[in-house]
Amino acid sequence: MCDACVMEVVKGRLSRRGFLSGAVASAAGGAVLSASALSATANVLPESVSFSNVIDLTQTLTPDFPTFEGGPAFGESYEYTFAKDGLNLKTLHYHEHVGTHFDAPIHFSKDGQSIDEIPIEKFVCPLAVIDVRDQAANNADYRVMPEDILKYEQQHGRIPDRACVAMLSGWPQYVGTEKYRGEDSKGLLHFSGFHEETAQFLINERSVYGLGVDTLSIDYGPTKDFPVHYLWLGSGRYGIENLTNLDRVPLAGATIIAGAPKFKGGTGGPGRVLAVY
Numbered sequence: 388m389c390d391a392c393v394m395e396v397v398k399g400r401l402s403r404r405g406f407l408s409g410a411v412a413s414a415a416g417g418a419v420l421s422a423s424a425l426s427a428t429a430n431v432l433p434e435s436v437s438f439s440n441v442i443d444l445t446q447t448l449t450p451d452f453p454t455f456e457g458g459p460a461f462g463e464s465y466e467y468t469f470a471k472d473g474l475n476l477k478t479l480h481y482h483e484h485v486g487t488h489f490d491a492p493i494h495f496s497k498d499g500q501s502i503d504e505i506p507i508e509k510f511v512c513p514l515a516v517i518d519v520r521d522q523a524a525n526n527a528d529y530r531v532m533p534e535d536i537l538k539y540e541q542q543h544g545r546i547p548d549r550a551c552v553a554m555l556s557g558w559p560q561y562v563g564t565e566k567y568r569g570e571d572s573k574g575l576l577h578f579s580g581f582h583e584e585t586a587q588f589l590i591n592e593r594s595v596y597g598l599g600v601d602t603l604s605i606d607y608g609p610t611k612d613f614p615v616h617y618l619w620l621g622s623g624r625y626g627i628e629n630l631t632n633l634d635r636v637p638l639a640g641a642t643i644i645a646g647a648p649k650f651k652g653g654t655g656g657p658g659r660v661l662a663v664y
């Protein structure tokens with residue numbers, strides 16, 4: 388090899404080694420940095436979460452999104468427009484319980500936690516999806532029963548601790564139609580929810596933080612006394628209503644990242660809810 392060629396090879400090796408050792412050093416530095424940043428700021432979860440899919444479980448909120456009471460519950464008006472002012476900015480007016488939203492314990496209890504008081508680690512949870520689409524298709528007033536949970540566990544294993552248990556009824560396909568609320572001539576609503584025995588079972592026998600539904604309410608539509616709201620929220624747990632896309636996540640094994648709002652004293656409120664798996 389000519390002298391010049393040898394020099395080029397040696398230079399190449401040296402710079403590659405320098406590059407590699409620099410990369411190792413910066414990776415190690417990065418690890419140290421992120422570990423200390425974590426311990427300084429995060430409420431560390433007991434298990435690590437790794438994922439390659441993100442699914443949006445949130446309904447798009449529009450002024451005509453169906454509401455529990457039937458009337459409008461979300462409005463918006465422009466304060467600034469790009470054409471007139473060079474920027475767009477709206478004021479929103481909305482009911483706390485509209486669209487994909489949270490029910491905080493205070494919603495149905497005398498002095499339960501408000502939405503801002505729920506510890507954040509309760510919003511990142513294993514997600515257990517209970518598929519009752521067939522039952523709901525046959526009976527709009529179907530309620531998720533304890534047997535549905537036991538059947539789920541036979542197929543997918545025990546509901547994990549700290550889970551959010553969500554009902555998949557298939558109702559999001561009816562948003563935009565009367566059927567989503569299912570109001571009859573007597574003013575009763577018709578859609579699925581959880582049975583109070585199931586809420587009681589999950590409170591007593593399992594360790595669950597959240598209850599989710601893809602309908603307007605964790606209680607089924609025709610209820611007059613809201614037993615699941617009183618039981619579940621009264622036990623210090625939270626609910627999420629009007630979820631969507633639960634048919635796009637595995638029934639077991641996903642993690643829900645429930646982006647609850649942080650309104651001081653809020654009884655709930657709309658948020659962004661994601662599932663990762």
Ligand SMILES: N[C@@H](CC(=O)c1ccccc1NC=O)C(=O)O
Pocket residue numbers: 455456482484490494603604605628
């Ligand atoms: N499922 C509803 C229930 C609810 O909001 C509600 C229950 C009884 C009386 C009024 C209610 N909300 C009024 O808009 C919710 O918790 O968001």
